Amino acid sequence: MNIMAIANQKGGCGKTTTTINLAAELGRQAKQVLVIDMDPQGHASLGLGVSVSDRDLPGLYEVFSDEANFYDIVVSDVCDGVDLVPANISLAMLESLLGDQPGRERQLLDQLERFGGLYDFILIDCPPSLGLLSINALRAADQVLVPVEASCYALDGIRQLLDIVNLLKNKYRIDLPVKVLPTMFDSHTRFAQTVLSQIREQLPVGISGVRVRHTVRAREAAWFGKTLPEYAPACTAAEDYRQLAEELLNATLPARVTYIDNEPLTEDMTMKEYAEQAQRQMVVLTFDDIDCHRLQIAGDFNDWIPDRDIETRHINGHWQKVFTAEPGVYEYRLVIDGKWQADPTNPSEIPNELGGINSLLQVPVHH
Template sequence: MVVANQKGGVGKTTTTVNLAASLALHGGRVLVIDLDPQGNASTALGIDHHAEVPSIYDVLVESKPLAEVVQPVPDVEGLFCAPATIDLAGAEIELVSLVARESRLQRAIQAYEQPLDYILIDCPPSLGLLTVNALVAGAEVLIPIQCEYYALEGLGQLLRNVDLVRGHLNPALHVSTILLTMYDGRTRLASQVADEVRSHFGEEVLRTSIPRSVRISEAPSYGQTVLTYDPGSSGALSYLEAAREIALKGVGVSYEAPHAHIGAQSDPSMVEGMQ
């Protein structure tokens, strides 16, 4: 699953790491591939990513096996990360001259032999070769959209790129999931944006939206996802519910919105047999 939106600050990295942690807590084996040179996903998962650490750069540019750079995430069993280092900033240019430059990540994933239920790829906020590598490697695209003014601006270009990649390099690729982030139920703007996104994308939009939350913002500075930083917070519960929705969607089960929203979310038995 490729988490993409070339607009910065919409919650791509936050969504990647918290959905990954949620899916792992639900019992899945999950790999996060950090393709953003800033390495924020690696930081949030508590993974060391200074310049000497073997990273996704070595996989893309030096053809190192993915298994040699993947690290287990300390706090969450079943969660793994292929970190990004600052070297990745130059990878866009270095990839240009390499053979099969668009499909290097795809090949690395195909050669990775550890069993996994989900791979989530965190993309940089651009539509360059790193994002193209992610789109060629992925089966689905998840687009986080923040519930603020200009939310849909620039999305057209991303959707056109998805169509181009599907037409030329990866016929299976499709936008499967739209997640509304930074939702503030007290504002009319948030509900207007949510309505606009739902009317535009329909069934792809998850019923669960992610609230604007101080806890979600604080967690990365402690090298944690919100799921381990504050498991009872509204942000953690929302990501758990969104992950449940995604997993049920993936196995073709219709999603029932819980009646007592928070109570249902905090019940650990809700996902038994979900996989």
């Protein structure tokens, strides 16, 4: 079993197209494949011909809340060799359900460990955000494939994903190989090449040897709810996805690297940890007027390691940092596009030992 998350919080970069066409190709090569549609938009389900009315059926939400069995939500043979867990209506509520549960990052992994053994490949189509749905997918995955369309924000998107991968690494000691897949590739412009060389130089990721070329057939196939091998097997992108399947089949499967050290890894929290956890407050900091490519936060609450244990959201141009901390007063600073500084949106400040200014955050006791 080889579990691959197809993720990038940047929207419209080809995650869903890659998921369904790679799955269809692997299926054609007599592999047993399961596609999991983790995106409430349900595009992978539609692209594999599952209609909107079927989306009232039970889904992952019902499985995670013990109202349905994993097998009950699998739709068999959506195309040759491919089964599908469709996105249903309640998937959108899953993040909040998971938010309340202990071990919330590993719910999907638990299910796949129990029920995924039938499949050679499990491909998870992630939504364009890095919330708990994506984190569940990454936690379950052995590798991450990041479709990237050449654009000036491409690097930034990959960096944010790498931050989450690092977070998983620190927290669970899992080393997740990350591979970039150039999509909607236009070989006639140099820009795409430039973006790729920047990725190669600046980021610790692998890059697939395949370039998925731009073709109108991709959009048409999606429109008809068909995969490229069915709709236009001779088009450029269909050929590229064939090559991607080859690349995947020929690769030595990346081992899930789990660090071994003296500290036992207990994922089930003890009662004491539950109690401490319960005391922790959810902190949501919104930065309204900071215009930058990358905003990180470091402070007493995360050992001053930028963005460690912090979830970043970027909503309508506003940055948000979400984390938990015990009640108390904390000093912190922001790292805006790589530059450390006090939080310009927060008037409470205190001089630090280095002659600079730290910002102050008070986390109140919850009543």
